[in-house]
Amino acid sequence: MLANRPLESRPPSDRQIGHACGVFGVYSPGQPVAQLAYLGLFALQHRGQESAGIAVSDGETITVVKDMGLVTQVFDERRLAPLYGHLAIGHNRYSTTGSSSWQNAQPVYRSVGDAGFALGHNGNLTNTAELAEGLGMLPGMTAAETEVDSTTDSALVGELVAREWPMEPRSDGRDLELALEKVLPRLRGGFSFVLMDDSRLIGVRDPHGFWPLVLGRLDGGGWVLASESAALDIVGAHYVRDVQPGEMVVIDASGLRREHRFAEPDPKLCLFEFVYFARPDTVLYGQSVHAARQRMGVELARQAPVTADMVMPVPESGIPAAQGFARESGIPYGDGLVKNRYVGRTFIQPSQQARGLGVRLKLNPLPENIRGKRLVVVDDSIVRGTTTRQVVAMLREAGASEVHFRVSSPPYRWPCFYGMDTGRWGELLAADLSVGEIREYLGVDSLAYLDLDRLTAATQASPESFCTACLSNEYPVPVTLTDTDAKLVLEEPVLDLGAPTIASP
Numbered sequence: 001m002l003a004n005r006p007l008e009s010r011p012p013s014d015r016q017i018g019h020a021c022g023v024f025g026v027y028s029p030g031q032p033v034a035q036l037a038y039l040g041l042f043a044l045q046h047r048g049q050e051s052a053g054i055a056v057s058d059g060e061t062i063t064v065v066k067d068m069g070l071v072t073q074v075f076d077e078r079r080l081a082p083l084y085g086h087l088a089i090g091h092n093r094y095s096t097t098g099s100s101s102w103q104n105a106q107p108v109y110r111s112v113g114d115a116g117f118a119l120g121h122n123g124n125l126t127n128t129a130e131l132a133e134g135l136g137m138l139p140g141m142t143a144a145e146t147e148v149d150s151t152t153d154s155a156l157v158g159e160l161v162a163r164e165w166p167m168e169p170r171s172d173g174r175d176l177e178l179a180l181e182k183v184l185p186r187l188r189g190g191f192s193f194v195l196m197d198d199s200r201l202i203g204v205r206d207p208h209g210f211w212p213l214v215l216g217r218l219d220g221g222g223w224v225l226a227s228e229s230a231a232l233d234i235v236g237a238h239y240v241r242d243v244q245p246g247e248m249v250v251i252d253a254s255g256l257r258r259e260h261r262f263a264e265p266d267p268k269l270c271l272f273e274f275v276y277f278a279r280p281d282t283v284l285y286g287q288s289v290h291a292a293r294q295r296m297g298v299e300l301a302r303q304a305p306v307t308a309d310m311v312m313p314v315p316e317s318g319i320p321a322a323q324g325f326a327r328e329s330g331i332p333y334g335d336g337l338v339k340n341r342y343v344g345r346t347f348i349q350p351s352q353q354a355r356g357l358g359v360r361l362k363l364n365p366l367p368e369n370i371r372g373k374r375l376v377v378v379d380d381s382i383v384r385g386t387t388t389r390q391v392v393a394m395l396r397e398a399g400a401s402e403v404h405f406r407v408s409s410p411p412y413r414w415p416c417f418y419g420m421d422t423g424r425w426g427e428l429l430a431a432d433l434s435v436g437e438i439r440e441y442l443g444v445d446s447l448a449y450l451d452l453d454r455l456t457a458a459t460q461a462s463p464e465s466f467c468t469a470c471l472s473n474e475y476p477v478p479v480t481l482t483d484t485d486a487k488l489v490l491e492e493p494v495l496d497l498g499a500p501t502i503a504s505p
Ligand code: SF4
Pocket: 210, 269, 270, 271, 272, 273, 415, 416, 417, 418, 419, 420, 467, 468, 469, 470, 471
């Protein structure tokens, strides 16, 4: 069936997949915790580039510094020096709910009487409307009217925790823990939290564990929480274990004091962590992400072989899968595109007329490697397809005789509601096109996507332990149309593949 919107009417966009955030926490008396948090956030920069923030406690006062921009733009020695304490959390943000603004940068800080707490959130809740209603916040109210100083689901969690704070301060100081025990079972969707009060570090993962959160140990005896194990390596911590889905861990002066299960675990790690999000040097489910991506390329070569002269990646995301494809197929591996390593999200976006130029600024072909060759071009995913189409046109201009595109994941057809930013449903290239139509749109000689069962096999983890909703339309947590985000994401729905499995309110 043909698309119900002409391709040329697609909103022009060269946006790639975005992520929800990176979180980091450290409890280590006597160590420069703010500097460690800075290094941890730097290692997790790929998970969010819009804002960065660190909260530090010296046992009495929590100080929060946050701003828009990359970690290295927000923090320098002058800004880190006064952040003295024994306990810190940090956050890199990529907005999925709420606008990209200073108010929505994290950590979120809340004062409650004489106490206070800070929170960093990776993920997206799916029952924000219901939670907000329970707090007396009506749809359309501004942040000022609700007296919550931000429009994110993370700020909403801060408000819920503040309202559940014990009336009388606890002599054992467990106020934040007790408030969380009441709030966490009410949250739905994706959440990996790092939280702190003036003397405790807390890590929380939702019952499905959509987003990773690991626990590490510093040689000096301190503890670290991080979105990815690679961040542990960078601060000199060693991996202890994953925070389990449905678990809250509490770290204080006595060490890892409490491991509390607030819900039955039903692990559904985001499969795209393996495909694209996580750093290649991260370990997930005990498997090296880099090695898994190479195995995806091997599987792709077995599933969709082709006669060609050179296998090349779309750098950098397609590199390991292209290596695996080349190894399995016996076709030589080579470079056909050079990536400008310094183009990040801070780059001034080109005007609409100059969008084609925008891709060239990031990726430039190597004509001497390409001319006259039959190419196998490997990338990890195609979300909106605009960049891919331009890349193919560049390769043809540079003299490629054939372009065979291979993708190391299945067509990305349904929106994510748990914390990955793909924009609106109507922007997803595969939402309403068959593989043949996408091949035509991209202008390639052949196109193949890796089958879902081969992809999960390449991870060497149980297929049941993944969320695959954007690829399979099987949503582990139902989404209701009362949720504002769901409405936004579902604008411009397409009908020929079946609507996402959205529950009625
Ligand atoms: S819907 Fe897709 S991107 Fe979102 S958590 Fe599931 S697998 Fe990951």
